[in-house]
Each structure stands twice: as C-alpha cells, then as structure tokens.
Amino acid sequence: SQQGEEDPQALSIQEGENATMNCSYKTSINNLQWYRQNSGRGLVHLILIRSNEREKHSGRLRVTLDTSKKSSSLLITASRAADTASYFCATATLLNSGYSTLTFGKGTMLLVSP
Amino acid sequence: EAGVAQSPRYKIIEKRQSVAFWCNPISGHATLYWYQQILGQGPKLLIQFQNNGVVDDSQLPKDRFSAERLKGVDSTLKIQPAKLEDSAVYLCASSLAGTATAQAFFGQGTRLTVV
Numbered sequence: 254s255q256q257g258e259e260d261p262q263a264l265s266i267q268e269g270e271n272a273t274m275n276c277s278y279k280t281s282i283n284n285l286q287w288y289r290q291n292s293g294r295g296l297v298h299l300i301l302i303r304s305n306e307r308e309k310h311s312g313r314l315r316v317t318l319d320t321s322k323k324s325s326s327l328l329i330t331a332s333r334a335a336d337t338a339s340y341f342c343a344t345a346t347l348l349n350s351g352y353s354t355l356t357f358g359k360g361t362m363l364l365v366s367p
Numbered sequence: 368e369a370g371v372a373q374s375p376r377y378k379i380i381e382k383r384q385s386v387a388f389w390c391n392p393i394s395g396h397a398t399l400y401w402y403q404q405i406l407g408q409g410p411k412l413l414i415q416f417q418n419n420g421v422v423d424d425s426q427l428p429k430d431r432f433s434a435e436r437l438k439g440v441d442s443t444l445k446i447q448p449a450k451l452e453d454s455a456v457y458l459c460a461s462s463l464a465g466t467a468t469a470q471a472f473f474g475q476g477t478r479l480t481v482v
Contacts, residue, residue, distance in 0.1 A: 257409075286470060286471075295458075295473050295474065295475045295476060296410070296458065296460075296473040297473070298470040298471065298472070301470055341409050341410070343471075345469075348422055348423055350417075350422045350423075352398070352415075352417055352422045352464075353469070354412065354415055354422070354423050355400065355412070355460075355471055356412060357402075357409040357410045357411070357412075358409050359408055359409045360408075360409050
C-alpha cells in the first residue's frame with residue numbers, strides 16, 4: 254500500500270514562480286524523502302529530512318516536516334522549465350526485522366512553462 | 368561510480384508468457400528493492416532484500432512473481448505467467464543499508480508491455 258499522498262496531483266506554473274507540493278502520511282516514520290522523476294533520468298533522490306528535523310534546505314529546495322500532523326511540504330523556488338517532472342514523497346518506516354523500508358506516494362506532476 | 372544497472376530496458380510479451388528482469392546494484396549496497404510503477408502512479412514496493420535475505424515481500428503476488436538475490440549482489444525478478452495488468456515499469460533500486468537514513472538509487476527501469 255502507498256503511505257504518502259501528495260497534493261496537488263498536478264501543478265502548472267510559469268518559470269520564476271515558486272512551486273509547493275504537500276505530502277501526508279499515516280504511520281510514524283524514520284525519515285521522509287523527496288524524489289523527482291522525468292523521462293530522461295528516471296527517479297532521482299532530492300532531499301531527506303529526519304523525523305527529528307523540522308526544516309531542511311538544499312539549493313532551491315526547502316522541505317518542512319510536521320510529525321504531529323504527519324505532513325511534509327516541498328518548496329521549489331524560482332522554478333525553471335527543467336524542473337518539469339513528477340515529484341514523489343517517500344517515507345522510511347521501520348520493519349519488524351529492524352530494517353527500514355521505503356514507501357512512495359502517488360506523486361505531483363509539475364509543469365513549468367517558459 | 369556506476370549506477371544501478373537494469374536490463375532489458377523494454378520488453379513486450381503476450382499474456383501467459385514468462386519474463387525475467389535483471390538488476391545489478393551499486394557496488395557495496397546491501398539493500399536492493401524491486402518496485403512496480405504503473406503509468407500515472409507512484410512506485411509500489413514488490414520485494415526488498417538485505418544482502419541475500421528477504422526483509423519485505425508483503426506486496427509481491429507470489430502466485431506469479433518471484434525474485435532472488437542468490438549471492439547478495441545482482442538480482443532477478445520473474446513473472447510467470449504474465450497478465451495484462453502486469454504492464455508497468457519495473458524499477459530496481461539499491462541503498463547502502465536498510466537503515467533509517469539511507470537514500471535509494473534507482474536504475475532506469477524495465478518497461479514491460481503485456482499484450
């Protein structure tokens with residue numbers, strides 16, 4: 254089953270604008286990760302935020318995590334046409350074995366127009 | 368550093384036939400994942416290996432899907448017999464260890480079409 258639910262399902266913006274995507278999940282997590290997928294490069298890891306962190310930055314990316322609300326957001330600032338892709342949140346949760354597994358949401362399709 | 372290698376990239380088969388996909392993870396990565404991604408959806412975990420042992424196969428349709436990672440390195444996923452609904456991209460990923468802070472590295476995937 255898929256743990257994360259991204260919102261919105263699709264987002265269309267102009268270059269230079271900011272894009273915000275949200276992710277909600279159901280069970281407790283060790284960390285939450287965001288991935289990008291486009292036809293050229295497959296699924297690529299963008300950023301990881303641990304359950305004890307509230308905010309993290311990487312270049313034009315800003316991720317927040319609210320474990321009390323079981324939600325996260327990904328902000329892409331000053332978007333570019335090259336940011337056009339599908340974005341997925343993935344939650345890392347602990348298995349009974351002690352290892353961690355990675356469960357993906359359904360994704361947000363972002364279209365950035367020149 | 369070489370990435371996750373998958374083959375073939377594309378496969379078209381008729382329903383009820385069998386098919387196998389191969390994955391070679393990044394060297395030294397103990398954790399290997401197989402995901403199924405149907406068009407328009409997120410990746411769904413089929414099976415996760417830690418070295419050559421299975422740590423999660425709860426969503427693997429075991430009546431038709433099987434996977435192995437005999438020497439704890441490369442892995443094979445098989446479907447026998449295939450159904451139309453198995454048409455999807457099969458993604459292999461690996462990570463250093465199945466611990467709390469490991470990111471996954473993905474291969475380009477195998478696009479399977481069942482006709």
